Amino acid sequence: MSERTTASPGSSSPDTGPSAATGVEGAPVETVTFTLDGREVTARKGEMLIAAAERAGTFIPRFCYHPRMKSVGVCRMCLVEVSSPRGASLQPSCFIEAQAGASVVTDSDKVKKAQDGVLEFLLINHPLDCPVCDKGGECPLQDQTLAYGPGESRFVEEKRHFEKPIAISELVLLDRERCIQCSRCTRFADEVAGEAQIDFIGRAEALEVNTFPELPFTSYFSGNTVQICPVGALTAVPYRFAARPWDLDQVESTCTTCAVGCRVAVQSSSNRATRLLGIDADPVNHGWLCDKGRFAFEAVNAEDRLTEPLVRKDGALVPVSWYEALRAAASGLKAATSKDGAEAVGVIGGARLTNEGAYAWAKLAKGVLGTDSVDAQMGDGLPAEVALGLPRATIDQTAAADTVIVLAGDLREELPILFLRLRSAIVDRGLSLVELSPRATALTPYAEASLRYGPGGAVDLARAVVDDAAVAPAPADPDALVTARRLAGAGDVVVIVGRPSLAEDGVLVAEAAQVLARALPAARFLPALRRGNVHGALDMGMAPGLLPGRVTLDAGREWFAHAWGSVPAERGRDTAAMLAAAAAADEPADGPRLRALVVLGADPLTDFPDRRLAERALEGADFVVSVASSPGPVTERADVVLPAAEAHERPGTTTNIEGRISRLGQKLVSPGQSWPDWMIASELAMHLDGDLGLESVAAVWDEVERLAPAYRGISRAVLDSPGAADGVVAPVPTSGVSISRRAPAAPLDPIAFPGVESVERQGAPPRAGLAGTPTAGHAALSGAGSNAHDGDPVRPAVLAGPVDLAVPSVPPSDRYSMRLVAARSLYDLGEAVSAVPALAGLVGTAPLRVHPLDLDELGIPAGGSVRIRTASASAVLTAVADASLPRRAVAADFNVPLDQGTIADLIEVGAPVVELRMESP
Amino acid sequence: MAVTEAPKIITGRLGYPDSHTLERSLATGGYDGLRRALTMTPEAVAHEVDTASLLGRGGAGFPAGRKWAMLRKNPVTYLVVNGDESEPATFKDHLLIERDPHQLIEGVLIAAFALQVTQVFIFVRGEFALGLERVQAALNDAYAYGAVGADIFGSGFSVDIVVHPGAGAYICGEETALLESLEGKRGFPRIKPPFFPAAIGLYGEPTVVNNVETMSNLPWIVLNGGAAFAALGEGRSTGTRLFALAGHVNHPGVFELEMVKTTFHDLIHAPVLGGGIPHGRALKAFIPGGVSAPWFGPDQVDLPLGQDEVGAAGSMLGSGSVVVMDDHTCPVRASWRITKFFARESCGQCTPCREGSGWLERIMARIETGYGREQDLDLLLDACDNIAPGLSWPPQQTTICVLGPSIPSSIVSAIEMFRDEFLVHIKDEGCPYE
Amino acid sequence: MSAEAGTPIGSPRRDRGSDALAIRHLSTDTLDQARQVISLYPEPRSAFIPLCHLAQQQDGWLTPEAMRDIAGLVGVTPAEVLGTASFYDMLHTEPVGRHVVAVCTNIACLLNGAAELLEHAEASLGVNAGGTTGDGSVTLEEAECLADCDQAPCVQVNHRFVGAQTPASFDQLISELRTGARSEDIPHHGTLVRVRRSTGLQADPSLVAAERAAMAEAQARRTEAAEAAKTAPDGARGSS
Ligand SMILES: Cc1cc2nc3c(=O)[nH]c(=O)nc-3n(C[C@H](O)[C@H](O)[C@H](O)COP(=O)(O)O)c2cc1C
Numbered sequence A: 001m002s003e004r005t006t007a008s009p010g011s012s013s014p015d016t017g018p019s020a021a022t023g024v025e026g027a028p029v030e031t032v033t034f035t036l037d038g039r040e041v042t043a044r045k046g047e048m049l050i051a052a053a054e055r056a057g058t059f060i061p062r063f064c065y066h067p068r069m070k071s072v073g074v075c076r077m078c079l080v081e082v083s084s085p086r087g088a089s090l091q092p093s094c095f096i097e098a099q100a101g102a103s104v105v106t107d108s109d110k111v112k113k114a115q116d117g118v119l120e121f122l123l124i125n126h127p128l129d130c131p132v133c134d135k136g137g138e139c140p141l142q143d144q145t146l147a148y149g150p151g152e153s154r155f156v157e158e159k160r161h162f163e164k165p166i167a168i169s170e171l172v173l174l175d176r177e178r179c180i181q182c183s184r185c186t187r188f189a190d191e192v193a194g195e196a197q198i199d200f201i202g203r204a205e206a207l208e209v210n211t212f213p214e215l216p217f218t219s220y221f222s223g224n225t226v227q228i229c230p231v232g233a234l235t236a237v238p239y240r241f242a243a244r245p246w247d248l249d250q251v252e253s254t255c256t257t258c259a260v261g262c263r264v265a266v267q268s269s270s271n272r273a274t275r276l277l278g279i280d281a282d283p284v285n286h287g288w289l290c291d292k293g294r295f296a297f298e299a300v301n302a303e304d305r306l307t308e309p310l311v312r313k314d315g316a317l318v319p320v321s322w323y324e325a326l327r328a329a330a331s332g333l334k335a336a337t338s339k340d341g342a343e344a345v346g347v348i349g350g351a352r353l354t355n356e357g358a359y360a361w362a363k364l365a366k367g368v369l370g371t372d373s374v375d376a377q378m379g380d381g382l383p384a385e386v387a388l389g390l391p392r393a394t395i396d397q398t399a400a401a402d403t404v405i406v407l408a409g410d411l412r413e414e415l416p417i418l419f420l421r422l423r424s425a426i427v428d429r430g431l432s433l434v435e436l437s438p439r440a441t442a443l444t445p446y447a448e449a450s451l452r453y454g455p456g457g458a459v460d461l462a463r464a465v466v467d468d469a470a471v472a473p474a475p476a477d478p479d480a481l482v483t484a485r486r487l488a489g490a491g492d493v494v495v496i497v498g499r500p501s502l503a504e505d506g507v508l509v510a511e512a513a514q515v516l517a518r519a520l521p522a523a524r525f526l527p528a529l530r531r532g533n534v535h536g537a538l539d540m541g542m543a544p545g546l547l548p549g550r551v552t553l554d555a556g557r558e559w560f561a562h563a564w565g566s567v568p569a570e571r572g573r574d575t576a577a578m579l580a581a582a583a584a585a586d587e588p589a590d591g592p593r594l595r596a597l598v599v600l601g602a603d604p605l606t607d608f609p610d611r612r613l614a615e616r617a618l619e620g621a622d623f624v625v626s627v628a629s630s631p632g633p634v635t636e637r638a639d640v641v642l643p644a645a646e647a648h649e650r651p652g653t654t655t656n657i658e659g660r661i662s663r664l665g666q667k668l669v670s671p672g673q674s675w676p677d678w679m680i681a682s683e684l685a686m687h688l689d690g691d692l693g694l695e696s697v698a699a700v701w702d703e704v705e706r707l708a709p710a711y712r713g714i715s716r717a718v719l720d721s722p723g724a725a726d727g728v729v730a731p732v733p734t735s736g737v738s739i740s741r742r743a744p745a746a747p748l749d750p751i752a753f754p755g756v757e758s759v760e761r762q763g764a765p766p767r768a769g770l771a772g773t774p775t776a777g778h779a780a781l782s783g784a785g786s787n788a789h790d791g792d793p794v795r796p797a798v799l800a801g802p803v804d805l806a807v808p809s810v811p812p813s814d815r816y817s818m819r820l821v822a823a824r825s826l827y828d829l830g831e832a833v834s835a836v837p838a839l840a841g842l843v844g845t846a847p848l849r850v851h852p853l854d855l856d857e858l859g860i861p862a863g864g865s866v867r868i869r870t871a872s873a874s875a876v877l878t879a880v881a882d883a884s885l886p887r888r889a890v891a892a893d894f895n896v897p898l899d900q901g902t903i904a905d906l907i908e909v910g911a912p913v914v915e916l917r918m919e920s921p
Numbered sequence B: 001m002a003v004t005e006a007p008k009i010i011t012g013r014l015g016y017p018d019s020h021t022l023e024r025s026l027a028t029g030g031y032d033g034l035r036r037a038l039t040m041t042p043e044a045v046a047h048e049v050d051t052a053s054l055l056g057r058g059g060a061g062f063p064a065g066r067k068w069a070m071l072r073k074n075p076v077t078y079l080v081v082n083g084d085e086s087e088p089a090t091f092k093d094h095l096l097i098e099r100d101p102h103q104l105i106e107g108v109l110i111a112a113f114a115l116q117v118t119q120v121f122i123f124v125r126g127e128f129a130l131g132l133e134r135v136q137a138a139l140n141d142a143y144a145y146g147a148v149g150a151d152i153f154g155s156g157f158s159v160d161i162v163v164h165p166g167a168g169a170y171i172c173g174e175e176t177a178l179l180e181s182l183e184g185k186r187g188f189p190r191i192k193p194p195f196f197p198a199a200i201g202l203y204g205e206p207t208v209v210n211n212v213e214t215m216s217n218l219p220w221i222v223l224n225g226g227a228a229f230a231a232l233g234e235g236r237s238t239g240t241r242l243f244a245l246a247g248h249v250n251h252p253g254v255f256e257l258e259m260v261k262t263t264f265h266d267l268i269h270a271p272v273l274g275g276g277i278p279h280g281r282a283l284k285a286f287i288p289g290g291v292s293a294p295w296f297g298p299d300q301v302d303l304p305l306g307q308d309e310v311g312a313a314g315s316m317l318g319s320g321s322v323v324v325m326d327d328h329t330c331p332v333r334a335s336w337r338i339t340k341f342f343a344r345e346s347c348g349q350c351t352p353c354r355e356g357s358g359w360l361e362r363i364m365a366r367i368e369t370g371y372g373r374e375q376d377l378d379l380l381l382d383a384c385d386n387i388a389p390g391l392s393w394p395p396q397q398t399t400i401c402v403l404g405p406s407i408p409s410s411i412v413s414a415i416e417m418f419r420d421e422f423l424v425h426i427k428d429e430g431c432p433y434e
Numbered sequence C: 001m002s003a004e005a006g007t008p009i010g011s012p013r014r015d016r017g018s019d020a021l022a023i024r025h026l027s028t029d030t031l032d033q034a035r036q037v038i039s040l041y042p043e044p045r046s047a048f049i050p051l052c053h054l055a056q057q058q059d060g061w062l063t064p065e066a067m068r069d070i071a072g073l074v075g076v077t078p079a080e081v082l083g084t085a086s087f088y089d090m091l092h093t094e095p096v097g098r099h100v101v102a103v104c105t106n107i108a109c110l111l112n113g114a115a116e117l118l119e120h121a122e123a124s125l126g127v128n129a130g131g132t133t134g135d136g137s138v139t140l141e142e143a144e145c146l147a148d149c150d151q152a153p154c155v156q157v158n159h160r161f162v163g164a165q166t167p168a169s170f171d172q173l174i175s176e177l178r179t180g181a182r183s184e185d186i187p188h189h190g191t192l193v194r195v196r197r198s199t200g201l202q203a204d205p206s207l208v209a210a211e212r213a214a215m216a217e218a219q220a221r222r223t224e225a226a227e228a229a230k231t232a233p234d235g236a237r238g239s240s
């Protein structure tokens, strides 16, 4: 198979079933045998008794134990009798490793009395306000009291009192009276998130969790403490009093807020999303979610969702039937193509779509309309060939590497759970981190070498890291450079490539990554494109010059022309070029004017780095079709608005940064007449005299699997198989599919999944399936399929290795000007935040970070107001000193409120760097 | 014979008003033990301590020589001296710290040499402001004198000692909590196993923790030989030991007595020791080894002051504090106050101790103030049983450290010995002694 | 005052260097002493309690500003400083009077009239245990055993023992405190150890470095030896 000859290891972790005695690396794990309640049980060496017993079917009650955190053994709920040469004694099973030959008793009278005693002790100060407690109905304290506890209270004293819920952040409330001091939340904050913003205060019975005065619990990961709190002490604002657990039902799905693709349980009540819980997907999120992903579901409940197709008539959008809307859309598009050819139509967006939606739209655009101007990226990513073509690492491989080189933005802001995985790999197993960035990030304190470069310097810096003879651009620290060279030069290296600054041409970073790729042939890459399902959309061919399955237009021409009927003749435009071609007053040099624009759930006005260009483009385009689920600036300017189903309303799949294909669960019925994107594409094709031949989500997937080379072998049967609960990484190696170690029916931390578990007990596995009838039979796990028919064209090869890029040359710095670094922050003015009530208030204003010496030189006081201006725009911000920056670089967050103006106004695409002047306002 | 002819091993210098100074120390044989030790091999020094059978004076009574021997297989990184003395009615380390800091430092140096440790921390209870100043001043003098620091007395052996103040938390006397505190954290005891200091101690390194009094014995042992020490006392309880006598006695104080050769009766009544109970009152009960220990009644007053003897009788010698209660003492009030102590001093990390201590204290308060119910006695005992299953001695525990199972001692003793008086409180709705 | 961007709140400074946050509150002298104390320990965090005492010596109690500085010095978060400090009775995270008068009521003192003394103290000072008099001169505390049980009922002022007290001598003591007559032997609250370390590490940093290096080397040798012993055949172990 031609595609198999390319070196593109999807994942090398072997299939290890939940009970298989093999470890991550596939090496046999040492085991020990001990006696549990009289029967012989095998445990992994070093495994805690509580876990070994659970695998053997004996559930030991617990509160403080969390399998993803270090045991502390404080709640004493898990006491069991362990015999040793000195006799039997009560020991915490969460803190004692299974020892060969030990005899462990979990059900003796002594154990039961101890457990009863602990429960009674916990309840003496715990308020009995279960009827008004959000945890009521899914509370381990309640459940365990029922199962193990005393019948009635012997406590007649007054209970401990604290002020009732106090807000420890905008998102989290704390009721200290309900706290049972298990320390799960404080340990999470310290051990997992690395931000001990909450801690135990006081001593003895007065021990309480709290924050430091005036320093709230602002961690991006705060919601996890709510999920793992075993009682109702920590509650999240969005879920408070929203539902009772027994009214909820749920489905397992994938978070599409960013491209990490964390596994989640989506819960709803009466067709309203009520809560998201992180599911412990071993290769991905370990049970954790960031707050943005956790609370983003609120957007689907929005009151102003689009429910009907709209068409502009006499200047106003009016509701029409689907038929009329599709006809209007088709005629607008046809008008454009008939005049100027297919390339007069462009399709922007796609990261919000499922893989199936993206495939259908790619097929519509490239196969039916015939335009190659399709781009799922918003000019804030990387050239698609680089993102798809560099040898890919999985998240697990990244965490297991010797060295990780980060050439990306602040991962805590952009891909928060990837940040957690990296942090834990660094802190827990000593992964070495090299950071190449224009400014300090949340990972900087963990980096062994942190090298700074000024805007435009990425390629030179990358070269200096891999070539001892190359001179590093200022201000790279020479010691750090030595360390970076040493680390890059040895062992297993993974490079994370993203976009450190939107004010610097993405081609520069991409080329820097390719410099590393050429010099370090064994290195693997994790492309850190951040938005939703952007990796899936690119894989489905939603980029100029690409076709589904990671093949170039040229390589796949024959194959897809055969399957689709036709494909575009030439490479089309990317988003920046499309916008420029729409905005252009005259005929642009690179082809016809862009007359019609289809915007797929994207918002170029907030997400495209150059806002003024986006604005001009929307104004300049003759015809705009907006496929969206909520009204926004684009729908306001559109000629036709087609209402689309949102996350949690559509089945299908997504593909994350590592190329992992995971299933989405459909939990809600989409409002009004909104349709899933694949269906919109399919129906629109009919009006364009084409037929996509796609009748259902399942049919779309079958075609993807059949046609898209990188997705070969990942059939519905594979995705539906129980072992694939955590998804499958594409492309599958010839030796077989990598599937997860998670048994879908056993949450790792039952306390955090009361609901999930209870659904399972009712016999309904909370797993998302693809729409349509589930495929029966055993999944064929081999990726090595043969071509379907003799005489068909040869399946094209997937992209592999560096490509030739047109690298812009960076002009020498003008000594009077500064260069801009524009970085992403998690909470910004984008729709993913502004449509979510819980998050909208968290967007902060951005200061301008300036090197203190530059401030001195310009006589601007730190804390003072400063105006930055380019030739055509300016903005006013508060200046703060930041010595982590290179001299003559200034940094600001993109798309957050400033005192005046926006950063996007200052950025001009096409210029490799943004030069600006700084002055008092 | 109340007091034996045994030498004053650790209190010999205390009679001098300037006993804490280097001058007095040197004039009375100070640092001779260290000089002697430095002429020996570390193994030989350790061997003398082993021969002496010096039982730890911090409460648990584990032989210092044995503790060190375990570590010889596993070389020690740190020596930490426990001067946190906070067990109620224990005030003997206080005396040694304030009045003979050089003896302590000398003992510490000998131990450091025997263990070949180069970094020592002396953890001194924070409330001992004068003691902290005295030890720090003595340490400054000892450095200047060449007894501490690099190349001690030209022997080639170097060691640094740091005086570390506590900040007021009884639990930091527990050795693993002490190490946590010394690492700058709250004093949450660590779980044993696996966190035995000898294996995983300060910063995860093998660490020896010894009590101040244990250390203070070393100069004499090195100078006079372990055998001479072992010749005093009886059985495993060798040498002399400090007994802190308090409560209802005419002469409360700290007395150095040869072990086993003296009885509790002697300690309480001998004119040169406790001098009897004031106002000619009778003995009602006494606590033989700190408030964690079960109480004894007058029938046990003739027991000798020996670790195994007291242990066999169902209590412990513990930290060597003896509290005497006369017949006008309300046992409910006494054990309530002790329970309140534990409720305040529980570190709070484990459920049975944190919640149990507070609950028990509230029940005891209720009974003492006249709101008790008869079923409260069974409730008290059952709640105690949930902290220390079986209510036996030495106790079993559902908790992380031994503070938990120490809580029941006074309650169980008081109920067992004075049940009638509890019932009177309940029936008369108040304390008959008020 | 500079508006230093510093490290964002909750940033993961804890795993690496300390001293990253600008020190804003501790005086130069306090800071000097603090740095000296930190140098005595293998890890900065170990200096936590001594640093809190130093901050109390400066301010009389542990102010939020001081806690932030300490967080920066030892490499933890302010929440951890508050959390840890509030574990310890001697570290006051709320203001206290110039004199903290602690009356022990634990068993030995209780048997000798401590409860009555405390009652008297509350009445004569007009505050309950835990409270501070209106003039800010005295905070009254009910203490656990202070280990001076032959001086029962035992009282400490700013952690200085003042001997067994009767109600009358107690009142006398309070008036002496208020007039400043005891300021020689009883410094204001927070001053714990007036004797500074004058020798040793502080005297010769190069020696310290050498000692530390030698220790590290010895440690490495031990680890090596231990490793070797582990891999050596069983018989070899006994013979050494
Ligand atoms: C709750 C508790 C409090 C303790 N307090 C002290 C103390 O204040 N001083 C002390 O030396 N040992 C104390 N110990 C004993 C120590 O844990 C440890 O056994 C002792 O310091 C070892 O020294 P040694 O072997 O020289 O006695 C305490 C133990 C417990 C469980």
Ligand code: SF4
Pocket (backbone or CB within 6 Å): B171, B188, B189, B345, B346, B347, B348, B349, B350, B351, B353, B354, B399, B400, B401, B402, B403, B404, B405
């Ligand atoms: S028994 Fe008490 S003092 Fe000991 S660890 Fe548990 S809570 Fe802390």
Ligand code: FES
Pocket (backbone or CB within 6 Å): A061, A062, A063, A064, A065, A072, A073, A074, A075, A076, A077, A078, A079, A092, A093, A094, A095
């Ligand atoms: S002590 Fe084991 S679960 Fe809490």
